[in-house]
Amino acid sequence: MSAGQGGPMKVGLNFLPTVGPAEMSAERFYDEIIELCELADELSFAHVKLVEHHFHEWGGYSPDPVALLSAIARRTRRVRLVTGAVTPAFNHPVRLAASLSVLDNLSHGRLDVGFGRGFLPSEFEAFGVALEDSRALLEENVELIEQLWTQDNFRWNGRFHTLGPLPAMLPRPVQQPAPPVFIAATTSPETFTWAASHGYNLMVMPVVASHQRLTELLDLYRKTRAECGHSPDFRLHVSYHAYVAENHAEAVERAERHYEAYRSKQLEAYGSWRGVTSQLYPGYERMEQAARRTTTADLMAADNIIIGGVPEVRTTLRRIGELYPGAELSLQLRFGSVSHAEAMRAVRLLGEQVLPDLVEAE
Structure with a gap:
């Protein structure tokens, strides 16, 4: 069963590193992440997910989620390994298709591939990519990667890439015809409808859009899937910050302090929007101000963060499960x-x- 129809709740781990060299070496951080994933695998968590970001201490220790997931793949047996998400705009599609296929083989077919547009102007500038091309690059490169996984004598003549004829890509993914594809979507109806029209799964973050707005976008997604002849059955990843302790008071006190540290890194990254506006990213220039005003109390009141002892967390997870039936x-x-x-x-x-x-x- 899936988010299209409901089903048992699945819970996994999400990693967006917010740490820098002054606090911890990358070497140590990766060792600790792998140990966390090994424990999650033993305790029957559903997946582990890694984002792609560059340069900023908000995400910068995960510039290559495929490489880190490859290490995790060899130390785990059951968890799904999720790119959440890789950014096709910053990666040549032939290279990215091949790397993802290697990861699917290393994990014996446990890969779920999440793709995203990217949104930080500083990253686009570093890669020499125009911010206004992000949607077109996502759409072209995801389709191109899927065809590289499945076609022989491959040819492509697109806006950004002209390829072929190419022999069959090696290695082929273990999962045939291809690993499950997810699209990271936030507030843009165009992203939801494009993902739905291709039958792709979704990754969402309620903290970016209100539950009400996200429900409207998911309804649009379901309607578009049906209109395009796709099954109503799909998978939905929903991401939250979470802090779990032995008792509620300790969890709230510690989570507030840790979230302040997280927000300081977040604000520095969001600062790359200063002086930048884009029709493709309406309102993003206001993200820094919005993040600066948001407290953990605000997030808890809106069910956009999970904080508490075991009873409180259990109750919150059940409530979220009712909001998004069948979600992971x-x-x-x-x-x-x-x-x-x-x-x-x-x-x-x-x-x-x-x-x-x-x-x-359940």
Whole structure:
């Protein structure tokens, strides 16, 4: 079953690193992330997901999610490995298609591929890519990558790439005809309708759009899927920050402090929108101000963050499951100044005391 029809709740881990060299070396951070993923695998979490960002300490320790997921693949057995998301605008499609196919083979067919447009002007500038081309690049490159996985004597004549004839790409993915494809969507109806028209799955973040707005966009997505002849059955990843402790008071106090550390990194990255506006990203120039005003209390009141002891977290997860039936929840447990020990504790509490009850309640 899927988000199209409901079904048992699946919970995984989401990683958007917010750490820099002054706090921790990348070498140590990767070792700790892999250890977290090994524990999540043992405790029957559904997936682990890694974002792609560059240069900023908000995400910058994950410039190549395929490489890090490849390491995780060899230390886990069951969890799905999710790019959440890679940015085709910053990667040549032949190279990206091949890297993703290698990861699918290394993981014995556990790859879910999430693609996103990207949104930080500083990253587009660094790669010499025009911000206004982001949607067109996403659409062309995702289609191109899917065809590279499946076609022989491949040819492509598009706006950005002219390729071929090419022999069959090696290696082919384990999952045939291709790994499941997800599209990261936030507030743009065009992204939801384009994903729906191609039958792609979705990745969303309620913190970016209100639940009401997201519900409207998901209704549009479902309607478009039906109009284009696709099955109503699809997969939906919904991402949240989460802090889980032994008791509610401790969780709230610590989460507030850690979220402040997270927000300081977020604001620095969002600052790349200063003096920049784009018709393709309406309102993004105001993100920095909006993030600066938002508190953990605001997020908790809107069900846009998960904080508490085991009973509170269990209740919140059930409530979110009712909002998005059948969704796969991606929890970011390692954010801001959250320590490795705190994140490991959260994985254990969730895996041992929360997830079994949620499955039994379905």
